[in-house]
Amino acid sequence: MNAAEAVETIQREMTIFARRARASAGRMHPELSLVSYTLLGHLEERGGCRATDLAAHYALDKSTVSRQVAALERAGLIERRVDAEDHRVQVLHLTEAGRRILAQVTESRRAAFQARLADWPEQDLARFADYLVRYNAWAPQEPDDA
Amino acid sequence: MNAAEAVETIQREMTIFARRARASAGRMHPELSLVSYTLLGHLEERGGCRATDLAAHYALDKSTVSRQVAALERAGLIERRVDAEDHRVQVLHLTEAGRRILAQVTESRRAAFQARLADWPEQDLARFADYLVRYNAWAPQEPDDA
């Protein structure tokens, strides 16, 4: 396989994956869409942040985030605390339920990936992980995947 | 990096990619969504096929395919020919315009991937391509990406 062929294969396979991923994620975890999952995960990592930060970080419109956040709050997975310094700002925090659901979906996703990759040699796993990191790290200023 | 860490990294990076891909594809190629592109590509490869085949192959509902096909026909990119043998069946074919647009988007996508992977050593490209194929080939009967 020469370089041009490899690039073509990467392109094709990434496209296949991209096309499938969201729908599949929804089917696997009806309780938490891929977006919600990502946002919750971010909140967990950071221990709370603003809606605007989420929008910026994930290249989403603030209205989109606003609605996602509203849904997550309605579901009782996060709560908003108005910032004492700046009353425009709402700092978002996971609730206990949010933390629980997040952990549960994380675990179920982990298990699915684990199963899928179970019989890969460790060296291949390490290389694949490394390639993906390198691939995604490209040009963060202009995301143009797929 | 041990196996568990590698699996976790793969999971995280695939998720990031999945979340970004569609929107980015849309922004890059407003004239052809990722789905349309995929369907057109399939038609090109096979030299025409039925809507049902597309649905089965891409795990889409037949109604979804029906509307996609309708849109592509409206845009003049494909045409339907009722099968002489079985009048229920419509065999879909690319039109000249469809072939042109497809080639154009393919080229622009190819260039984007090319640029992104330009400074990867050939061996890494080959391995990455191989890993992706292996990853996507898993359990075609139950797609559960991301």
Next chain:
DNA sequence: AGTACAAGTTGTACTATACAACTTGAATCC
């Protein structure tokens, strides 16, 4: 002929998304 199945279409609904207009609060600038 009659029943069962297959291909496609259409009605309906939902999710994710963006853009634009708006509200509310903070900060800056004469």
Next chain:
DNA sequence: GGATTCAAGTTGTATAGTACAACTTGTACT
């Protein structure tokens, strides 16, 4: 210190992609 400008969020509106269910039409099998 009031007026202007900017930032955070919300809401209205629109679009794409998707699924499921109900339906139509055509084929095949008994």
